[in-house]
Amino acid sequence: MGHIGGDDFIAILDSDSEARFAQECLQEFDRIIPTYYEEIDRKRKAVLVKNRNGVPVSFPLMSLSIAAVTNQYRPYRNMSEIARDAAEVKSYLKTQPGSHYLRNRRAEPVRSLEESLEVISTLQEKQKIPKPLGQMLLEVGLITEEELNQAVRRHVETGERIGQVLIRMNAVASADIGRFLEEQLSIPFASLKNHALSEDLARILTDEFIRTHRVVPLSLKGNSLELAMVDPVDRGTMDAIREMTGLNVLPKFVLENEFEEFLERNHLRL
Numbered sequence: 001m002g003h004i005g006g007d008d009f010i011a012i013l014d015s016d017s018e019a020r021f022a023q024e025c026l027q028e029f030d031r032i033i034p035t036y037y038e039e040i041d042r043k044r045k046a047v048l049v050k051n052r053n054g055v056p057v058s059f060p061l062m063s064l065s066i067a068a069v070t071n072q073y074r075p076y077r078n079m080s081e082i083a084r085d086a087a088e089v090k091s092y093l094k095t096q097p098g099s100h101y102l103r104n105r106r107a108e109p110v111r112s113l114e115e116s117l118e119v120i121s122t123l124q125e126k127q128k129i130p131k132p133l134g135q136m137l138l139e140v141g142l143i144t145e146e147e148l149n150q151a152v153r154r155h156v157e158t159g160e161r162i163g164q165v166l167i168r169m170n171a172v173a174s175a176d177i178g179r180f181l182e183e184q185l186s187i188p189f190a191s192l193k194n195h196a197l198s199e200d201l202a203r204i205l206t207d208e209f210i211r212t213h214r215v216v217p218l219s220l221k222g223n224s225l226e227l228a229m230v231d232p233v234d235r236g237t238m239d240a241i242r243e244m245t246g247l248n249v250l251p252k253f254v255l256e257n258e259f260e261e262f263l264e265r266n267h268l269r270l
Contacts, residue, residue: 015070022066022101029064030099037061045236048243055206058213058240065093068103092158097214097231104157134162136180137172147171164256174255181253190218190228190252192262204245213237214259223247228254 002010013021034042041047046058067089069082076082085104093100134151137143143151143166151165163177178189201217204225210216214230215237225247229237232253241249 015072018068018070018103019101022068025066026064026099026101033062044239044243046240048240051206051208056244057206057208058237058244060097060212060236063097063099065090065096065099066101067093068101070103088158092160097234133177133180134166137166137176142176143171161256167255167257174258177255178253185232185253187232188252190226190254192216192228192254192258195228195262197266204247205241211263213240214256215241216254216259216262218252220247221250224250226250226252228252228259230254230256230259 002012004010011021037047041061046060048056048058051057067086069086069089089102089104093102134143134148138145138148147166147169150169151162151171154160154165155162163172163181166172167174167177174191174193178191182189195216195218197217200220204217204220205215213234216228218226218228220226223246225241225245227238227241227249229251230253231237232251238249238251241247
C-alpha cells in the first residue's frame with residue numbers, strides 16, 4: 001500500500017486478488033462513509049450547502065473510484081506508462097456517480113460476436129436495461145457485427161457506454177439510440193442538440209450543479225421542472241432539486257455525448 005498524495009492511494013497485488021480486493025474496498029467504503037454524515041444528508045444522498053454567493057449547492061456523498069492496471073496483456077516499460085493508463089481510467093470513473101471499480105483492459109481483446117454479446121449482457125444487467133442495446137441495434141440492421149465488436153472493445157478498454165461509442169464511431173445516430181433507450185427505460189428521451197438555457201431556467205440551478213450532477217433544466221410547467229438527466233433514476237439529485245427549489249421534477253434522459261456538447265456550447269466545462 002502507498003499514498004500517492006491528496007486523496008490518491010495505490011495498492012500493488014497479484015492479478016488474481018484484484019477484483020475481490022477492489023469489491024471489498026468498495027463495499028466497506030460505502031458502508032462506513034455514510035456514518036460521517038447527518039441523517040438528513042444520508043437520506044437524500046447529498047449535502048446541501050451555500051456557495052460564496054449564497055446560492056444553495058448540492059454535493060453527493062463521498063465515493064470511491066478504483067482504477068486497476070495490469071501487465072497481464074500489456075508489457076509496461078516504465079512507471080509513467082502505468083500512471084498514464086491508471087489516470088485515464090480514474091478520470092472516466094470520476095464522471096460516474098457513486099463508487100466504482102474498473103480495470104484498464106486495453107490489450108485484452110474481444111475476439112467474437114458471441115463474446116461481444118456476453119459483454120453487453122453483463123452491461124445490461126448492471127444498468128437494469130431489459131435487453132442489450134448493442135444486440136437490438138444489430139438485430140434491426142442499424143449496425144454491423146464488426147461495428148458492435150469495435151464498440152465492445154472500446155467499452156472494455158475504457159468503460160465508456162456502448163451506445164456512446166457507437167455514436168462517436170458514426171455507426172448510429174443519437175436519435176436512434178435515444179429511441180431505443182426510451183422504449184427500454186420507459187422514460188422520455190430529451191435531445192439537447194438545439195437546447196439553450198433561458199434566463200429563467202438558468203436561475204433555477206447553478207452552473208456548478210449542472211456540471212456536477214449532469215442535469216439540464218428543459219422547461220417549467222407550473223410547479224414542475226422538466227429535467228434532462230444523464231442518470232434519470234438518480235433519486236438523490238431529484239430530491240435535492242425539490243428541496244432547493246420547491247419544484248417537482250419530471251425526469252427525461254439525455255445521452256452523455258449530447259450533455260457534453262451542451263456544456264461545451266454553453267461554456268460550462270470545468
